[in-house]
Amino acid sequence: MALFAGPLVAQNTAVTAPAGYRTETLQPGVFNLLSSNLNNAVSAAGEIDSASFGTLTDTDVDFTSLLTGTTGYTVKITSGAGSGTNSLAFPNSGGGDPSTLFTIVDFSGTVAAGDSYEVRATQTIADLFGPSNEAGLKEGTSNVADVIWVPSSGGHFSRVYYNDGKWRVNGYLPPIGETEPVYFTDSIYVQRRGSTPIDVVFTGHVDTRETVAGVDSGFNFLSRVIPVGVALDDSGLDGGLASGDQSTADIVWTPTGMGETFQRYFFDGSQTWRNTGELGRDSGQNPLTSGYLVQRRGGPTDVTITYPTLNKDGGGVGGLLIRQPTDPMGFQISVVERDSAAGTATVTWGSKSGATYRILETNDLKTYTQIGQVTASAAKTSFTDSSASEHCTFYVLESDDL
Numbered sequence: 219m220a221l222f223a224g225p226l227v228a229q230n231t232a233v234t235a236p237a238g239y240r241t242e243t244l245q246p247g248v249f250n251l252l253s254s255n256l257n258n259a260v261s262a263a264g265e266i267d268s269a270s271f272g273t274l275t276d277t278d279v280d281f282t283s284l285l286t287g288t289t290g291y292t293v294k295i296t297s298g299a300g301s302g303t304n305s306l307a308f309p310n311s312g313g314g315d316p317s318t319l320f321t322i323v324d325f326s327g328t329v330a331a332g333d334s335y336e337v338r339a340t341q342t343i344a345d346l347f348g349p350s351n352e353a354g355l356k357e358g359t360s361n362v363a364d365v366i367w368v369p370s371s372g373g374h375f376s377r378v379y380y381n382d383g384k385w386r387v388n389g390y391l392p393p394i395g396e397t398e399p400v401y402f403t404d405s406i407y408v409q410r411r412g413s414t415p416i417d418v419v420f421t422g423h424v425d426t427r428e429t430v431a432g433v434d435s436g437f438n439f440l441s442r443v444i445p446v447g448v449a450l451d452d453s454g455l456d457g458g459l460a461s462g463d464q465s466t467a468d469i470v471w472t473p474t475g476m477g478e479t480f481q482r483y484f485f486d487g488s489q490t491w492r493n494t495g496e497l498g499r500d501s502g503q504n505p506l507t508s509g510y511l512v513q514r515r516g517g518p519t520d521v522t523i524t525y526p527t528l529n530k531d532g533g534g535v536g537g538l539l540i541r542q543p544t545d546p547m548g549f550q551i552s553v554v555e556r557d558s559a560a561g562t563a564t565v566t567w568g569s570k571s572g573a574t575y576r577i578l579e580t581n582d583l584k585t586y587t588q589i590g591q592v593t594a595s596a597a598k599t600s601f602t603d604s605s606a607s608e609h610c611t612f613y614v615l616e617s618d619d620l
């Protein structure tokens with residue numbers, strides 16, 4: 219199957235997926251539950267030729283050439299019956315078929331030939347907080363520093379902190395913390411031991427399609443995935459979680475932002491979201507936070523985190539107008555840099571000399587405003603937004619010349 223690559227016909231407008239930054243405030247003296255809600259750039263994309271137990275194959279792609287990082291990758295199915303399903307993935311670097319991708323999840327029963335996919339490098343602590351702790355977390359030994367709690371299987375955590383110029387994982391002597399992976403469907407705890415609040419800026423790409431997340435019995439740390447506020451009614455969580463009353467239904471725990479306190483929601487028998495503290499009120503328009511917990515009372519299941527979409531004319535209530543990329547790998551923003559002190563943000567992309575690019579911005583993924591236009595003169599082009607929003611902005615590129 220052909221890759222999403224190559225020139226588009228002249229009358230078409232090429233468009234990138236949104237990429238940008240968002241800000242989380244870490245409160246002192248508490249555990250802060252959060253997620254970046256952003257992802258890395260697309261490293262490979264195309265259409266699947268075959269799926270078997272533990273493998274996906276695209277004969278048009280050499281994964282061993284495209285996926286050369288050392289921290290692992292994530293594949294996500296973006297069309298067909300398995301749309302939204304995802305897995306850790308690894309290229310066949312042992313000398314086997316370079317067009318085969320190894321996966322943890324078995325896609326053989328849900329993915330068919332012709333279904334599309336995207337592969338991205340899995341985010342790491344260095345991606346999220348900077349390789350040299352550019353986020354400014356408190357440094358020191360494990361009993362003094364701010365600690366990032368990354369969930370792993372069986373209810374365990376990797377505890378990552380910054381000390382003596384290195385990210386470290388508690389219990390491991392080598393300083394390997396910067397490569398600690400943070401899966402995009404997971405939330406994390408940041409234990410802030412510093413005495414003041416700090417703002418942490420996350421940069422990256424907006425995942426533009428629905429996402430399926432696995433939920434096990436007990437407490438699960440989940441990400442909203444969507445980097446803007448979404449109401450519970452629009453989240454899609456009710457489709458996978460058990461309904462009932464507050465003693466039988468699955469519970470969604472969202473942090474209040476005021477210490478280690480939570481709002482607790484469940485989906486009742488009348489198909490309405492309820493707050494355990496306000497049972498008589500419909501809470502469906504209350505927001506889902508960037509990171510949250512799901513208390514699953516039954517066995518393992520899947521939930522689908524959806525994008526509530528607007529009509530093309532901007533109609534609809536509470537929905538998002540997500541710009542879908544025309545070429546998810548070939549035409550995308552490669553780097554987003556945020557300078558909070560200067561109030562600027564810079565986006566960089568691979569460009570075609572002589573092509574004209576329009577730069578659009580949005581703070582809510584609903585309304586897009588053109589803020590600039592540049593004609594490329596080289597294979598790489600950058601644009602700086604000199605009045606970038608304090609908390610979050612996402613950028614989209616358009617061109618009629620590709």
